[in-house]
Amino acid sequence: MATETVENYLKAIFTLRKPGDEDARVPLGDVAGAVGVTPGTATTMVKKLAGEGLVRYERYGGVQLTVKGERAATAVLRRHRLIETFLVKTLGMDWSEVHEDAERLEHAVSDALLERLDRFLGRPSVDPHGDPIPDIDGRFREARVVPVGRCKAGSRVRLARVMDQSPEFLRFLDRNGLRIGSSVVVQSAEPGAGTLTLKVGGKMVTIALAAAGNLMASVAE
């Protein structure tokens, strides 16, 4: 229904909302940055979205999804994440290289196809990066996770989700055996050096605390 461009704006607005503060208004500059257009373009487009009842918008006041807009956004996210799951799990593509393809395919799959894909994949609840896949009604079943940087030294936790999905970071995790589902022991943090050391499969891996904030572990262990 919505055009590909519209879907991208809605997805951007959805994912730009601050965690915990979902009703806050997203600055248009952020939207422009996420979609990859100039601020003026974002303003024009957001006004159009408002006209279609997909967002609430006030001049100089940021933008906020309506219920209708949020539904559309979660539908796109569902398509994106199911497609990424398929590309990695079924076709064996690398989790650091599937984003582009998923970005394009997410606008091209019908509901019938998506339902088949969901069934084929066994109705997964998270994608290869650990991001939750909304169900067909747009509901998320988010597992409770916490950054490994916040875990107690000496505790054993299970990696559950990667928040920084840049190909470089993902490849770094790959190279060091840090995968979703891996069990790791959090070693000493070195606040001075700004690093944290993890033990995974007998090997020690040291990462920056900033990076450790983007690597989440499941809380229930």
Add this chain to the structure above:
Amino acid sequence: MATETVENYLKAIFTLRKPGDEDARVPLGDVAGAVGVTPGTATTMVKKLAGEGLVRYERYGGVQLTVKGERAATAVLRRHRLIETFLVKTLGMDWSEVHEDAERLEHAVSDALLERLDRFLGRPSVDPHGDPIPDIDGRFREARVVPVGRCKAGSRVRLARVMDQSPEFLRFLDRNGLRIGSSVVVQSAEPGAGTLTLKVGGKMVTIALAAAGNLMASVAE
């Protein structure tokens, strides 16, 4: 590289060429009809394609693919047919309902993804309708086929390809057990009634001779 619209025009021109007369020029009216635009739009667009070296074009003289255009067209066809194969064989979709999805997806898959898909599917040489899938260099390995309407009465043949891919015809074939690969015995033709009767799996099925022209059997039995 080429835009989605350009790919659709090239694919249309490629598939509109008369079998056996591949160097003939395709009338622009046919292109317009296949792409679903008005004749004026087709003229404008074909001139643009000519400017990009994808087709040869002369006013009032029809259009013809260049080598470059033909490469691009076969690449689209390859994507389309591999995707249809995936949708039917892997996801279990009906061969009468995959066309729309394939039409959209064919413009959204990367080379890397297509290579993975091809491997996953076991490098198929034909799609679910029996249409040959060009290899990565654009070469077709077409099996020799003949319309069942031309087969000798009493002969046993194997169904190999469906030229009329309208959902109605495909569903008719489904309902009557006429599938690609099925072995059928050609019974009597009734030129008066304009029908032909086939025996498949012990059951008799009568189809119009026109329809029998669109149902192909492999020659080597």
Add this chain to the structure above:
DNA sequence: GTGGAATCTTTGACGACTCAAAGATATCAT
């Protein structure tokens, strides 16, 4: 509370693709 600085909006324009309708050319039957 005021004067930048940062952010957002408006404006005019453009490229890609499209249509409707008027005009040009080709084709075919007589």
Add this chain to the structure above:
DNA sequence: ATGATATCTTTGAGTCGTCAAAGATTCCAC
């Protein structure tokens, strides 16, 4: 070979999404 008809081309205009640059508003530091 000459109209009538079918086909093709041109023209003018419209939509969608975009940008650059100028103008408006908000925010923050002092």
